[in-house]
Amino acid sequence: MRPPADHVLVVGMMGTGKSTAGQIVAARLGRLFVDTDAEVERSTGRSVADLLSSLGEPAFRAEESVALGRALDARPGAVVAVAGGAVLDPANRSLLRQSGTVVWLRARSETILDRVGDAADRVLLQPDPAEAVPRLVAERRRLYEELADAVVDVDGLSPSEVAARVLAVVVRRVRVGVPGRSYEVAVGPGARHELASVIPGRARRAVVVTQDGVGVDVDPGIDTVHVVVGDGERDKSLATVERVCRELARTGVTRHDVVVAVGGGVVTDVAGFVASCYHRGLDLVNVSTTLLGQVDAAIGGKTGVNLPEGKNLVGAFWQPVAVLCDTDALVTLPEREWRSGFGEMAKYAFLGVEDLDRLPLSAAVERCVAAKAAVVADDEREGARRVLLNYGHTLAHALEAAGFADGDEPTPGVHATMRHGEAVGAGLVFAALLARRLGRIDDARVRRHVELVESYGLSTALPAGVDRDELVVLMGRDKKATDGLTFVLDGPDGVEAVPGVERAAVVASLAEHAALAGRAATVVDGETRR
Numbered sequence: 001m002r003p004p005a006d007h008v009l010v011v012g013m014m015g016t017g018k019s020t021a022g023q024i025v026a027a028r029l030g031r032l033f034v035d036t037d038a039e040v041e042r043s044t045g046r047s048v049a050d051l052l053s054s055l056g057e058p059a060f061r062a063e064e065s066v067a068l069g070r071a072l073d074a075r076p077g078a079v080v081a082v083a084g085g086a087v088l089d090p091a092n093r094s095l096l097r098q099s100g101t102v103v104w105l106r107a108r109s110e111t112i113l114d115r116v117g118d119a120a121d122r123v124l125l126q127p128d129p130a131e132a133v134p135r136l137v138a139e140r141r142r143l144y145e146e147l148a149d150a151v152v153d154v155d156g157l158s159p160s161e162v163a164a165r166v167l168a169v170v171v172r173r174v175r176v177g178v179p180g181r182s183y184e185v186a187v188g189p190g191a192r193h194e195l196a197s198v199i200p201g202r203a204r205r206a207v208v209v210t211q212d213g214v215g216v217d218v219d220p221g222i223d224t225v226h227v228v229v230g231d232g233e234r235d236k237s238l239a240t241v242e243r244v245c246r247e248l249a250r251t252g253v254t255r256h257d258v259v260v261a262v263g264g265g266v267v268t269d270v271a272g273f274v275a276s277c278y279h280r281g282l283d284l285v286n287v288s289t290t291l292l293g294q295v296d297a298a299i300g301g302k303t304g305v306n307l308p309e310g311k312n313l314v315g316a317f318w319q320p321v322a323v324l325c326d327t328d329a330l331v332t333l334p335e336r337e338w339r340s341g342f343g344e345m346a347k348y349a350f351l352g353v354e355d356l357d358r359l360p361l362s363a364a365v366e367r368c369v370a371a372k373a374a375v376v377a378d379d380e381r382e383g384a385r386r387v388l389l390n391y392g393h394t395l396a397h398a399l400e401a402a403g404f405a406d407g408d409e410p411t412p413g414v415h416a417t418m419r420h421g422e423a424v425g426a427g428l429v430f431a432a433l434l435a436r437r438l439g440r441i442d443d444a445r446v447r448r449h450v451e452l453v454e455s456y457g458l459s460t461a462l463p464a465g466v467d468r469d470e471l472v473v474l475m476g477r478d479k480k481a482t483d484g485l486t487f488v489l490d491g492p493d494g495v496e497a498v499p500g501v502e503r504a505a506v507v508a509s510l511a512e513h514a515a516l517a518g519r520a521a522t523v524v525d526g527e528t529r530r
């Protein structure tokens with residue numbers, strides 16, 4: 001499974017500074033820089049001017065499309081200066097749209113003419129650049145406009161000023177409108193570099209809480225105390241909270257300081273809970289470094305720790321003052337953590353995020369954050385609406401309670417443990433099978449669930465060794481279950497909580513789900529055939 005593309009694509013007319021500014025942006029983000037003109041020249045061994053005058057524009061454009069495809073295949077995400085005319089080809093435009101964040105460097109014709117000089121080597125501007133430049137600008141303006149996620153006006157700016165603006169606009173922004181405590185989530189490459197600017201002015205000291213394995217450097221811009229917490233669900237505990245609080249007390253941290261959580265859901269849950277209760281409440285900034293954290297755990301203000309009796313049993317609602325979701329911090333994530341994040345992400349495809357699996361990474365994270373923000377703003381404390389975020393989770397929680405949770409000892413030869421998002425992936429497919437059995441959705445909608453979950457490299461099946469009767473009992477104990485078995489299910493009016501589901505329907509859907517094991521199955525015509 002490969003993470004979705006997430007390039008920074010700089011487009012615009014010749015002379016707008018795409019290459020110079022692009023190289024500065026790449027250096028700042030620690031990314032590879034690619035210039036599609038240079039790619040064409042490297043692969044053909046000839047200059048762009050030579051190719052254009054000898055082959056003519058159509059044949060040159062074909063070479064250019066090949067070079068663009070090759071450039072976008074570069075891994076990890078690159079900063080790509082896209083040749084000015086590449087946007088003329090609709091196939092190139094759709095490729096660019098799917099490949100990352102497109103920034104248009106926009107300039108007036110006078111600026112371009114000024115910068116290209118006599119334009120002797122610019123074949124497309126001959127014989128009269130003063131006529132050609134405004135004509136090309138007019139021809140291409142609409143295409144750039146339609147394509148770009150963001151625009152930077154470059155007239156009068158130096159390359160480093162252009163680069164600074166590109167870095168600012170490639171970070172997308174979502175407001176979480178919780179009444180009285182609203183805050184912004186910044187999503188995109190390099191978002192963590194905004195940390196100093198979101199630290200509350202009154203803070204004298206930042207307490208950076210992280211784990212050894214995270215390895216994401218941050219600079220709060222003020223005096224900083226570092227606290228390292230352990231990895232995994234066992235360390236998401238009251239003992240860890242006590243240890244962190246005592247460390248803060250020893251170092252003299254006060255209510256006016258700020259906690260900065262740098263990590264995945266374990267770190268943001270623990271650090272968030274510390275922030276909620278140390279000195280009766282400190283400001284909190286989340287720098288989320290896992291996909292699951294970025295689309296879910298770091299947003300919405302739920303914090304807490306586990307007890308030996310169960311997960312997340314002690315906690316508080318405590319909203320952060322800002323959240324930074326740096327998609328570049330995800331490059332070091334192990335494969336399994338990507339998969340777990342995708343499982344949590346997949347639910348949003350059924351909560352209003354269209355074409356989720358076709359979006360480049362930062363756009364996908366942004367849309368999921370926006371979907372969660374809309375629910376949280378409406379229902380901070382988990383009344384009716386917030387329960388929708390539990391789509392796919394009833395089975396997932398039952399699996400976790402049945403000993404399949406990560407951190408449990410796997411039973412040798414019987415079952416493997418699942419990361420939370422892996423369990424949610426299976427839970428989404430189960431919810432779809434149950435919804436179909438209840439006549440709420442059709443085969444095509446079930447297929448969409450299966451295909452989406454598979455597209456993220458997740459198993460759709462119930463794990464081997466599962467005791468289905470035990471799962472039914474555990475699902476009956478779900479927090480939502482106020483009226484018999486309650487599930488969050490898809491239906492004609494979208495996803496909603498459905499109380500009073502017949503046990504027989506649940507048992508039959510579990511049996512159908514179990515038959516998907518090994519995934520040599522296709523889901524057709526209301527039943528599962530192998």
Ligand SMILES: NC(=O)c1ccc[n+]([C@@H]2O[C@H](COP(=O)([O-])OP(=O)(O)OC[C@H]3O[C@@H](n4cnc5c(N)ncnc54)[C@H](O)[C@@H]3O)[C@@H](O)[C@H]2O)c1
Binds near residue numbers: 269292312329
């Ligand atoms: N508060 C909420 O609303 C909410 C929502 C969903 C989940 N959660 C909680 O989140 C937790 C799961 O979070 P998670 O999936 O992020 O797992 P995690 O926090 O355990 O992180 C997974 C692993 O990745 C490592 N890691 C983190 N960032 C990394 C990086 N950039 N590069 C390499 N390794 C990195 C961590 O050290 C850890 O080993 C669970 O405890 C769950 O209960 C909370």
